[in-house]
Amino acid sequence: MSKILAVVLEKSGSRYTVLGRDGTFRQVHRQLNAEVGEEIQIQSWSEVFSGVRIWAGAVALFLVVLTSLIGWNLYQAPTAVALLSVDINPSLQFALDNQGNLLKFQTQNEDAKRMLSQIDLKGKPIQDVIKQIVTQAYDQKFLSAEQHWVVVGYSPMTDKTIAQMPKELNESQIISWVTEIGEKKGLTPQVAVFSLTSEERNLAQKRELTLGEYALWQTADKAGVVTQPEKLKDTSERVRLLEDPQVQVQIKAEKKKIEDGLPRKSGNVKQDSGSTNKPSENGMRKPLPVGKQFSPIKGQFPEMDKSRGQEGDQPKNQDINNSNDEDKQKQKQTAKDQEKQQNKERDKAKNSVNKEIERVKEKENVYGPVLAPIPAPGNLRYDTFPIYKIPERQEDEREMNDESGIEDHNDVDH
């Protein structure tokens, strides 16, 4: 303790007024019985301040730690886990938290800015966000009979956030939200939904493209349709690509890959237990495939429907949505009569599935977009089936094949 001498100048009550050796006039607590003129020892100001400083430092440190903890918790809550892009003409891309609420817009073009000036979407759930964007697009004539394409892309922010992505962020759900608004507005939009990986998201950001634009560009590139990535910003270019036969073929091919490949992926899992009939619930969204997926909605795009795997080659199955239930009933009625024939075909189907599983094992990375035309309302139920529910599809195939007499392995060979 550093102390200094001070002379008592005045005594008042329990206090002394003193003049210290450092030249300060101060009041201190009365000590013993010092008289005016006597020298006493007092704490120097620096000592007093150092004591105060220690306490102030401790309090400040405590506050900093407390604030950091609170700040960290607050910061943690709204962490962006997924990115979603919507390209109509307003092109916008926004981050979502693990609850599926919009956190912030990442990019947006002029049309999007104009549109967003009229609505406040921050903090709203993804469902409301998409519905409001589509509604506004209709109201502002961005979506019309001439321009009816909606390109949606989504991806996790990083590989680590895949598991945290909101459950409602999947193709069928997004398509149903968009078509719901379309139905209300009396138009049928066509929705192309792409799911991208975080690596692809990075590549898209490097090229300053939205997720949807990047995925479409990649698909077109694979189809041999040359275009500049920056042109994807233009709605007409996107529409041109989406309606280009070559792109559609590529989309069909990649869709087929997914339809063929992904079921077998889940089939691989199920194969050990000897069952391929159970639908793969997780197969819908997670884990995300390495490549992008393009989810179709049947009915609006007949050409694609034709080409969707083995069903596309069946004349009877062209209108699957309408005849599906009837087919099932017929199948049940004729099941007993054709039991022997079915058993044989099942064996063949199993064999073909096993062959395909082996083939998929060789192709580790299944990568393929699938075009998704918007269904007529009547077809919606069927079209919103998760594209990975292969066991069901296989059952349907078998049922259809029973009628058509075409075996599964013929399709697999495509």
Added chain:
Amino acid sequence: MPEWEDKILWQRLKEDSEARETFLAVYQTFIRHVASQVCFHSLEWGQDDELSEAMIAFNEAIDLFIIDKGVPFLAYARLLMKRRLIDYYRKQSLRQAISLDQEDIGRGIDIYLGIDEFREQEQDRERAEEIQQFSRALASFKLTYQNLVEVSPKHRDSRETLLRAARELAFDSELWSQVEGSGKVPMQALALKTQIHPKVLERGRKYILAVALLMTNQHDYVYLREYVLTREGGAKG
């Protein structure tokens, strides 16, 4: 501690007669001031024997003073001068003069007072006298100790700044005459002289005035001025 209380200086004063002569010449004012206070009338060099007695006492104080005792030299010298003068008056049977220092009447005055005998009690008594005198001087400027507590700078830097300003004010005869004439600190002139911002000076106005009072009246506040004189500033005269 004032710079002239430096050990080396004191050693020189005790050994070098020329240095001692110079020192005595410098402190003639102080000697006359103390002698006049004891005699209650003005004294002149060459006319009054009291001044010679006081000078002898002051010279003895130089011989007896030990810097390590931590006692201000002027306080010690002042006490020696007072005692010698009282003894002088007693010898001259000048009762009128003796009665002025009632405390010393009842006891025998030993004019020889070693530095070791210069007890704390006596120092406290002298300090208390200075404090009363300082209090009266402050009152003439409408200041109290309480005022000074309120405005006293707590931070070392600001305290040193104001002490520097007070020193400039106290040892500038022109500025100090303005203070004595008007009862106010000439802020603008002081700001110009010290190059300290007027706002800083204004905030510390009362403190500057009080400290300057202690510094400028060096003969009256031999104890108190040591509390406000930093080593860098030193005592002048």
